[in-house]
Amino acid sequence: MKKRLLFIVNTMEFFLSHRLPIARAAQKAGYEIHVATGTNYGHQHLKLYGFKHYLLPLSRSGKNLLRETWTTIFIIRLIRQIRPDIVHLVTIKPVLYGGLAARICKVPCVAAISGLGSVFMAQTIAERALRFFVARFYRLALGYKKLRIIFQNADDRKIITSLCDLPFEKSILIPGSGVDLTEYKYYPEPESPIKVIFAGRLLKDKGIREFVRAASILSEQGIDALFMVAGAEDNGNPATIRSEILEQWRTEGRVEFLEQRNDIAKLFRDSHIVVLPSYREGLPKVLIEAAACGRAVVTTDVPGCRDAIIPDETGILVPHRNALALAETIKKLIYNPELRRAMGKAGRELAERKFAINYVVDAHMNLYDELDKMYGVK
Secondary structure (H helix, E strand, O other), X not given: OOEEEEEEEOOHHHHHXXXXXHHHHHXXXXXXXXXXXXXXXXXXXHHHHOOEEEEOOOOOOOOOHHHHHHHHHHHHHHHHHHOOOEEEEEOHXXXXXXXXXXXXXXXXXXXXXXXXXXXXXXXXXXXXXXXXXXHHHHHHHHOOOOEEEEEOOHHHHHHHHHHOOOOHHHEEEOXXXXXXXXXXXXXXXXXXXXXXXXXXOOEHHHOHHHHHHHHHHHHHOOOOEXXXXXXXXXXXOOOEOOHHHHHHHHHHOOOEEOOOOOOHHHHHHOOOEEEEOOOOOOOOHHHHHHHHOOOEEEEEOOOOOHHHOOEOOOEEEEOOOOHHHHHHHHHHHHOOHHHHHHXXXXXXXXXXXXXXXXXXXXXXXXXXXXXXXXXXXX
16 A cells, blocks of 8 residues: 655645655655645646645734634644644744644645745834744644654754754754755856846735845946846735736836746746845755756845845855845946856856755655654554
8 A cells, every 4th residue: 555645735835845845856766646736727737746725714914813713723634634754844834734733633744944934024013922832832733643744954953942842853944845956057147237136925024125125226326237026926924015016117117017927947947136135934946946047136125035045155245135236236236247157157156056846845855764664663
């Protein structure tokens, strides 16, 4: 009888973009793959691989206590129905609710902390109160003997192990979701004009406002460059940029909005500088994809972002929420093509050395094997 591996992820899109290679490798290793997500879009892709899909009653807001309780009960019932040998939880709500469910069902579990989310950037009293509650929930969900935690950066690992009073050996550091180096190939820079690109969801905490402001500053200075944004609105997210603001930016014309794109490798091939002025990340996939394509990066000196580059070698760090510093750094790279190209070459070498998808997949397979040997059915 095949062993069963159950992934619980917030959205189908995230599973397909960040966890599909791991699931396919597990399938090749003999696991029967089950996937539960909070969205149904793209589920037909799973049938191509022989995966089984389940739709979770997972809300974005988390403000309705009864609905959140029902989600946890649903996951408990799903685990008892599937009877997986291992449960792999990805993103905040699946980790919290799925961790509690796995603990109740006594199933070996992998919890992937792919970033701590906006709650850990709390500013208001209400947000800090929510963070206090979430921290206690983390302790309950992760304080389970048969569980291992994957972190993408050392800062998140330190915060969660400290908050939850967890043994350090229960956690493992795996740098991001990896990049397919055959898809994201190294390309020489294109000819002028210089193209500067932001690729990500249109959220405040991704730094989109600072990027647009930096583009405006440089445009006012007469800098000859094109500034582009590739990303979709995320209307279910409280940090989303309001439609009227986006329309204003489009009208001003300082930045070209390309909407959601599925050809990121081509976009990077046609660009010169990749920018992500985020406020906090797990380990942003866009930065390691940019490195693989041989592009210099400008990003913020915050957890996750600084872990994706070698400062002043593959990219440059700037303070977060600082559009002026961002503009000055982008200008520096615009006027220094040799520096850009040297950083791009070093970025490709970093991607090959640290972020190749096979390294990430192998680390997950080893973790599954460890849990199976320690807690699997004998």
